[in-house]
Amino acid sequence: MHLIKLNAIDSTNSYLRKRYLDGDLQDFTVVSAAEQTSGRGQMGTVWESDPGKNLMLSVFKKIDCLAIEQQFYVSMASSLAVLKTLKKKQIPSLSVKWPNDILSDNRKICGVLIESIIRKQKLDAIIVGIGLNVNQTTFNKNFPASSLKNLTGVNYNLDEVLHDLLEEVKHYVSLLVESKLDEISQEYHQHLFRKEKPSTFKDQNDNLIMGFIKGVSNSGRLQVLLEDEVLKEFDMKEIKLMY
Incomplete structure (x- = not known):
């Protein structure tokens, strides 16, 4: 795993995609930024974050073991990597809101944005963008969001949270590579928000x-x-x- 830390960037996902197109990107590159000026969420939404208080990162991974129609397993695995990290930190009432938002007590604490890179009609690589609210304490009142600090009162070391998260990312990537897709799906459904309600x-x-x-x-x-x-x-x- 190759980690790049930046003070500020428009979008960590866009940074990795450009490096990929330039042919200047090694497998399992992670880029983390203290500030994103044009962070993106699902469906073209904007991810807003106070500089230096949260984790904003993207992971590039070559992945040719999945068919194009199996791309959602990457989304499931990425969500579970975040959720497992937060479970180990005793964050309460965790769930995954479809497709891949992480909630605690019905408030969003993490968003995941998956971008697939298709070459010759085959899945070649994926870029996983993760925005995790860590030490930020105030949010738009019109949006039900929270953070680890709001939930626990703890001021977290961002580098430690990043390290723990990347360990879980490596674990779930290994499940994808080993084609343990049923295991990923079953765990995802165990944590699916409002399932059967x-x-x-x-x-x-x-x-x-x-x-x-x-x-x-x-x-x-x-x-x-x-x-x-x-x-x-x-x-x-x-x-x-x-x-």
Whole structure:
């Protein structure tokens, strides 16, 4: 593993993608930044973070052991690496909100952004961006977020948290390489937020839908049992969980 630390960058994911395109990137490179000026989240959202208080990093990994339709296993594994790290720090009430947000007591403490690199119609590599709220204590009141410090009162050493997280990333990458996909899926579903609970969703037309989350397909689509007892699958563009 090769670790690069930066004071500031527009986006750690973009930094790694550019290095990859330039042919100047070794396998398992990690870039961590104290500040991101254009951090990105899912669906084009912006990841906001106070400089020097949180972990913002991206991991580049060559991965040719998965088919394109199996990409979501990377998302599951990445989420579990974060969750396992936080479990060891006794962070309470952890869950994974589909597709890969990490929650504690229903508040988001980590976001994961997966970017796949496809070459010749095959999965060649992945870039995993992770934004973990560590020592930041104030957040936008309109957004249900929290941090490790808010949850425990502890001021964390960012380097120690980074080291522990990367150890878990290595473990879950090894499960991917060894094709232990069922093991990853089972653990992911054990921590899936609101699984088997009545939930409210909003569709593309802002219509409210009631249903039960039954699971997530191998391709990453959310499986919801609707009121008419029909099991339907949705992708991220089609539905939003409202809690």
